Amino acid sequence: MNSNQSKSTKKNNKEKLLWAFVIGICSISLSCEEPAEPQFRLAHQWPSLSEEFQLGNPTGIGVNSEDQIVVFHRASRE
Numbered sequence: 001m002n003s004n005q006s007k008s009t010k011k012n013n014k015e016k017l018l019w020a021f022v023i024g025i026c027s028i029s030l031s032c033e034e035p036a037e038p039q040f041r042l043a044h045q046w047p048s049l050s051e052e053f054q055l056g057n058p059t060g061i062g063v064n065s066e067d068q069i070v071v072f073h074r075a076s077r078e
Contacts, residue, residue: 047071 049055060072 056073056075
């Protein structure tokens with residue numbers, strides 16, 4: 001392979017790499033959609049606890065596999 005062919009091959013490889021990069025960026029930007037606005041509603045009677053149970057200082061809040069809210073708290077000690 002002579003030097004002209006080598007330069008031509010390098011140029012073609014750079015062009016291919018540039019096009020692959022451009023196509024990749026375009027496909028990423030087209031596939032990224034704006035996330036949907038989360039929907040919340042106020043639960044007036046939450047949490048509904050029995051009279052003998054008192055919610056202490058919350059240390060964490062999570063959601064279990066059934067989409068139920070779980071509150072980790074430090075109950076008062078008597």
